[in-house]
Each structure stands twice: as structure tokens, then as C-alpha cells.
Amino acid sequence: MAGLVPGCSRVRPLSRRLLETLVTHLGCLRSEVMLELPFGEDGRLIGQVVCTAGGVAAIRAACRPLLRRTQACGATGLLLVHNHPSGDPRPSRADVIATRGLSMLCRSARIEFYDHLVIGGRARSRCGGRT
Numbered sequence: 477m478a479g480l481v482p483g484c485s486r487v488r489p490l491s492r493r494l495l496e497t498l499v500t501h502l503g504c505l506r507s508e509v510m511l512e513l514p515f516g517e518d519g520r521l522i523g524q525v526v527c528t529a530g531g532v533a534a535i536r537a538a539c540r541p542l543l544r545r546t547q548a549c550g551a552t553g554l555l556l557v558h559n560h561p562s563g564d565p566r567p568s569r570a571d572v573i574a575t576r577g578l579s580m581l582c583r584s585a586r587i588e589f590y591d592h593l594v595i596g597g598r599a600r601s602r603c604g605g606r607t
Contacts, residue, residue, distance in 0.1 A: 490555070490590060495600065502559040502595045510558035512542055514551030515590075522549050539578045546587055553588040557595065565596035567603040575603040 502509060512525040527542055546554050556578065558571075567575070575592040582589035592603035 494555075495593075498557050498593065499595055499598060499600055502557065503597050503599075505559050506561050508559060508561055510556065512545065513555040513557065514546050514549050515553040515555070516550065517552045522551050539574065539581050542578065543581050543585060543587070546582075547585060551587065553590055554582060555590040556592040558593075560594055560596040563597040563599075565594050565599040565601040567592075567594045567601055571603050579604065 498511075502511070510527050512527045514522045514525075516522050525545060527545075542554075542556075556575075560566075571592065571594060578592070579589045594601045594603060
């Protein structure tokens with residue numbers, strides 16, 4: 477995503493700049509995509525991983541592999557983001573359940589789980605986070 481350079485961009489995980497960039501890039505997609513955004517201790521974005529891409533069916537996060545990737549890159553924080561091609565930013569029941577599971581795993585691994593954002597069109601919602 478333009479303007480967010482892993483290893484160089486210093487953005488707060490829930491900053492206006494980051495949120496606007498995510499809405500711009502994910503809000504118009506016609507297929508569901510989930511991004512992992514790991515952050516370092518200094519607040520830098522370490523990387524961005526498209527961890528799931530597919531149809532308009534609900535994305536079910538594979539929590540343990542996601543956590544392993546986050547730990548492998550030395551991240552101390554994680555933001556999870558995905559879009560709803562329908563344009564409805566409200567989290568599904570599956571989104572909320574996956575978020576709770578990931579939040580518990582992050583807590584046990586001492587990784588700060590900032591949030592799980594759902595983007596639909598130009599709007600966004602939070603599933604919860606901030607462990």
C-alpha cells in the first residue's frame with residue numbers, strides 16, 4: 477500500500493493515516509482479503525502479509541499460523557484487517573469469535589493485539605482488541 481513502507485513507516489497502529497490508507501485500498505475490493513500488520517516495539521510497521529484472500533464468504537482466521545508469523549518477524553504488536561465486499565463494515569459472528577481467539581493467543585504470547593478492523597466501502601468497524 478502506497479505510503480506504508482514496512483521497516484520505514486512509523487505509524488501508530490490505529491492512527492488516522494493508517495486507517496485512511498486501509499479504507500482506501502481495501503474498501504473497494506470485490507473479494508475478501510485479510511491483512512496482518514505486525515508492528516515493532518518502536519511503533520514501526522514491520523511488514524504486511526496478505527494472510528487470506530478469497531471469495532465473499534466469511535474469512536476464518538487461522539490464528540496459530542498467524543501468531544507464528546507475527547513472532548517470527550519479531551513483532552510486539554499486531555493489527556488484523558479485512559474487508560467485506562458487500563460494503564457492510566459490521567463484523568460477522570465468525571469475525572468476533574476469531575478475534576476473541578486471536579486476542580487470547582496474543583495475550584499468552586505477550587504480543588499486543590491492537591484490533592481486528594472490518595472495512596466495508598468507505599466505512600470501518602472494530603471487532604475488539606487492545607490486550
